[in-house]
Amino acid sequence: MSGKPVLHYANTRGRMESVRWLLAAAGVEFEERFLETKEDLQKLRADGSLLFQQVPMVEIDGMKLVQTRAILNYIAGKYNLYGKDLKERALIDMYVEGMADLYDIIMNHDFKPANEKEKDLANIMDKATNRYLPVFEKVLKDHGHDFLVGNKLSKADVSLLENILWLEELKPDALAKFPLLQSFKARMSNMPNIKKFLQPGSAKKPLIQEKDIPNVMAIFH
Template identity: 75%
Template sequence: MSGKPKLHYVNGRGRMEPIRWLLATAGVEFEESFLEKKEDLTKLQKDGSLLFQQVPMVEIDGMKLVQTRAILNYIAMKYNLYGKDMKERALIDMYVEGMFDLNELLIMYELQPAEKKDEYFANMMDKAENRYFPVFEKVLKDHGKDFLVGNQLSRADVQLLEIILMVEEWKPDILPKFPLLQRFKARLSNIPTIKKFLQPGSQRKAPSNDDDVDKVIKIFFS
């Protein structure tokens, strides 16, 4: 073993992407083992690597961690991205749970039947623009700092930036209504480790195409 965390998932965003973001932000190099076919998932299930028979799974510090939130919590604690006390962690958890709700909408869009995609997309964008983004604009305004919680970078900031960039891929003109989120995006994108992760050739994954979606369906749903 190289000592680097090893990530087991498909070669796409999904529920692993926030984990990639957090490791990259912490400056941690990681390896990836991609599921290319159903048999790759079955092998992990049969050899006991997946506690609940599903990925993401991350090998780190001698453990095989599953469940996205548990993995993110561990990485955040390990690399000082989880606030300075219990109150800050409670706020981080609260904000992140809202982000997970929105992120799940974004992830599931590609898996919608063709005849339902337009309706789903409209609902997804409506919730991003009128439910979630206004909340985080207000949080930044009320807090009056560069970050969502306390005065240092946390996992909540990292996940919010990831979601902002994803939503912008679908609706590039969404941010002018949210000037504090615009400035937040600019600040966070210039943090050296994040700036590096945003460059071409990094382990950040591109938006899914039809071939990617077909592969996911065959691996997880066939």
């Protein structure tokens, strides 16, 4: 084994995308082994690799880690993206957990039936612009630094950037009323490791195409 983390998931965003983001932000190279069929997932289950019978699964430091938040916490701790003390870690966790519901509804949008997508997008944007984005606009204003916690990149910043870029893919003017978040996006997107991840050809996954949805559904259901 090369020593690089190995990511096991389908070749799509889903719950692994945040892991890809965090490793990339930390400047860590990783390998991916894509599940292409339901049988690939069943094989991982059968050989005991999946503690709770589900992916994402990341092989790192001799472990086979499952559960997305546990994976993210380990990576953040290992690569110094988790604050300098317990208070900062609590804030980081609070901000990331606060975004979790938004992340889930954004992630599930493409899998909604065609006749529900317009209503679903309206719901996403309502929650984003009235509940979530105002919180982070205020955090940035009150904190007065470039980052959400302390004055150093953390997994909270990476998570926020991932969420707002995904929102903008669905609605390009999502940040129109949030100038500090616009500035935050520009700063974070120009950090060398993140800028590299945002370039074509990186491990960052595109929005899922309609034609690929049945195959992804077949793997996981």
